[in-house]
Amino acid sequence: MADLSGLKVLFVAGFGPIVRDHVESKRFYVDTLGLPLQAMEHDPTYFHGETLDGVRHFALWPLKAAAESCFGQSTWPGDVPEPHAWLEFDVEDVAGATDVLKKQGYKLLVEARKEPWGQTVTRMISPEGILIGITFTPWLR
Numbered sequence: 001m002a003d004l005s006g007l008k009v010l011f012v013a014g015f016g017p018i019v020r021d022h023v024e025s026k027r028f029y030v031d032t033l034g035l036p037l038q039a040m041e042h043d044p045t046y047f048h049g050e051t052l053d054g055v056r057h058f059a060l061w062p063l064k065a066a067a068e069s070c071f072g073q074s075t076w077p078g079d080v081p082e083p084h085a086w087l088e089f090d091v092e093d094v095a096g097a098t099d100v101l102k103k104q105g106y107k108l109l110v111e112a113r114k115e116p117w118g119q120t121v122t123r124m125i126s127p128e129g130i131l132i133g134i135t136f137t138p139w140l141r
Contacts, residue, residue, distance in 0.1 A: 012055040015087070017128035022047075024127045032104050033089060056140045061086055066131055070109045070123050080109070081129045088121075088133035090140060097134045098122045 019025040022045040029035045030047060037047040066086065067076045076082050091097045098112045101124065110123040120136040 012058060015055070016048075017085075017087075017126060017130050019128055021127060028106075028127055032100065032106075057088075057137075069115075069121075070131070081125050083125060083129055083131035086131040086133065087126075088135050088137075090135050090137050094120045094122055094134060094136045101134065 017025065026037075026047055030037050035049065036051050037049040040046040040048060063076055063082070064074045066083065068074055071077060095112045098108065101108060101122065102111075106124050108122055108124050110121060112120060112122050114120045118138055122134040124132050124134075126132045
């Protein structure tokens with residue numbers, strides 16, 4: 001086995017959902033969330049951007065803990081798509097962002113709830129099945 005002791009990750013260079021419906025994904029990430037993404041010239045279904053600030057918290061979040069955060073139980077309910085990743089966007093106003101998501105017709109799992117650790121969060125499942133958090137995280141600002 002190769003010695004990988006010299007491997008030093010410097011930062012998260014990229015992250016994004018693998019989309020099945022680029023129209024619905026663009027509607028959510030670009031039109032609703034307002035992320036500064038643009039279509040690639042050679043592939044108008046591939047949206048990207050390098051101006052959004054980077055990852056401030058990276059974690060391996062157990063499904064059991066995610067279920068407790070969203071549903072107050074240790075198992076993920078069978079009628080909600082089970083996520084394989086999570087992604088949080090810190091926003092200026094969680095309540096306002098929550099209203100926008102509701103008006104756009106997105107089903108929310110948690111609505112602008114203040115967690116015991118001080119974070120305020122709205123959670124939903126994205127069109128690709130990612131557990132999305134719309135948050136206010138004071139210690140990351």
